[in-house]
Amino acid sequence: MTDFKYPSWQKPYQEALIEFEPELLQEKIEATENAILLRFQELAGTNGQAHGERLALNNALRALRALQVDRLHYPKVPDEYLNTQ
Amino acid sequence: MHTAAQQKSVPARTVLLVDDNSFVRASLRDLFLSAGFKMCIEAENGFKAIELAQAHIPDLIILDVVMPVMTGIDAAPQLKALLPDTPIIIFSLHAAFMKQEQLTELGVAAAFMKGDPLDKLLEKANELISK
Numbered sequence A: 001m002t003d004f005k006y007p008s009w010q011k012p013y014q015e016a017l018i019e020f021e022p023e024l025l026q027e028k029i030e031a032t033e034n035a036i037l038l039r040f041q042e043l044a045g046t047n048g049q050a051h052g053e054r055l056a057l058n059n060a061l062r063a064l065r066a067l068q069v070d071r072l073h074y075p076k077v078p079d080e081y082l083n084t085q
Numbered sequence B: 001m002h003t004a005a006q007q008k009s010v011p012a013r014t015v016l017l018v019d020d021n022s023f024v025r026a027s028l029r030d031l032f033l034s035a036g037f038k039m040c041i042e043a044e045n046g047f048k049a050i051e052l053a054q055a056h057i058p059d060l061i062i063l064d065v066v067m068p069v070m071t072g073i074d075a076a077p078q079l080k081a082l083l084p085d086t087p088i089i090i091f092s093l094h095a096a097f098m099k100q101e102q103l104t105e106l107g108v109a110a111a112f113m114k115g116d117p118l119d120k121l122l123e124k125a126n127e128l129i130s131k
Helices: A007-017 A022-046 A051-072 B022-034 B046-056 B072-082 B100-106 B118-129
Strands: B014-018 B039-043 B060-063 B088-092 B110-113
Touching: A007 A022, A007 A051, A022 A051, A022 B022, B014 B022, B014 B046, B022 B039, B022 B118, B039 B046, B046 B060, B046 B072, B060 B072, B060 B118, B072 B088, B072 B100, B088 B118, B110 B118
Parallel strands: B014 B039, B014 B060, B060 B088, B088 B110
Antiparallel strands: none
16 A cells, blocks of 8 residues: 555556556546646645645656657647646 | 638637546536636547637637647647637646747737636636637
8 A cells, every 4th residue: 555645646646657548547647637736726825835746746747748648649749838847 | 701710790708628638628618607608619639629619710719738639739820820819728737837939929828727716717818808
């Protein structure tokens, strides 16, 4: 059993990472994006705090994009339009 | 010969929502219909958005970036060429990283993060439509 530091979005994120069936992966990526979206909304009122979690959220978004390109054959968005830090 | 934009005679408030995430589309649909928009048309990728834009001539387009088949980055200039008077707003988890010159180059009027308060998105949408 994995202990997550930020379970509200890391749990669905982990489930997406280990999913290879395209339809299920699509659902799990969508669920993860929704959890990340909700977390960003919660963090919006924290005035720049939670820097570590914001970094982790952005890293997760980057990984989800890679999953969408590699496993779901999404077209690649040029790096200059996205956070590539 | 009229362009698609010139053929629009009735100022109906129709919004085209383009996002591969059905939860996001549903949230936006509720937002815009509650705000008095008459119709929401929905597409899950940029290619479908272009087809629907040609058919429905929306007053506003809300566009995600990362999508299957055709990204928002590829779709935006084509939508702008098709409907030059229709404002396009990028609504994406990645919007915060896009620069103003990139938005201008794409023909996009504004960009919002999906985590931003939705009332700000609506306020900007109304401002752009009323121009």
